[in-house]
Amino acid sequence: MAQESPRHLARELVLQALYAIEHGKVEPSADFSNVAGNGSLPPKSVEYAKVLLKLVREHSVWADQHISRLAVNWDIRRMAAVDRSILRMAMVELEHMVDVPVKVVLNEAIELAKKFSTPQSSSFVNGILDNYVKDIEKSA
Numbered sequence: 001m002a003q004e005s006p007r008h009l010a011r012e013l014v015l016q017a018l019y020a021i022e023h024g025k026v027e028p029s030a031d032f033s034n035v036a037g038n039g040s041l042p043p044k045s046v047e048y049a050k051v052l053l054k055l056v057r058e059h060s061v062w063a064d065q066h067i068s069r070l071a072v073n074w075d076i077r078r079m080a081a082v083d084r085s086i087l088r089m090a091m092v093e094l095e096h097m098v099d100v101p102v103k104v105v106l107n108e109a110i111e112l113a114k115k116f117s118t119p120q121s122s123s124f125v126n127g128i129l130d131n132y133v134k135d136i137e138k139s140a
Helices: 006-022 043-058 060-070 081-096 102-116 121-139
Strands: none
Touching: 006 043, 006 081, 006 102, 043 060, 043 081, 060 081, 060 121, 081 102, 081 121, 102 121
C-alpha cells in the first residue's frame, strides 16, 4: 500500500474537522490542536491542514453560494454533510491555494468522497467541481 501524501492526510484531517464542527462535536472556535488529534501526522500535513481549515471556515459562505448555483435541483442543506464539506474544501483550494494543480484538487475530492461518503457521492462531487472548473475557465 502506497504511503499517502502529506497533503492528502491534511485534507482528510480537515474533512474530519469540518464534519465534527458541523455536527457540534467540536466548537467552531476550537483551537486547531483540539481537532488535529494525537500528533501522529507529519508536521507538513498539520501545517497544510491548518491553512486549509482556516480558509474553508473563512470562505464557506462563498463556497456554499457556488455549490447552490451548480447543484441544480439540490438544496445544499439536504446534501450529505460530508459531500458539502468536500465540495467546500475543494472549491476553496481551487480558488485560494492556486499552487495546487486543478487535477490534483479534483482527484483528491473524488477520493475523499469514495472513502468517506456514499457510492454515488464521488460522481456527484466530480460533477459539481467539473462545472465549477469550467466556469473558472470560461471567465479567465
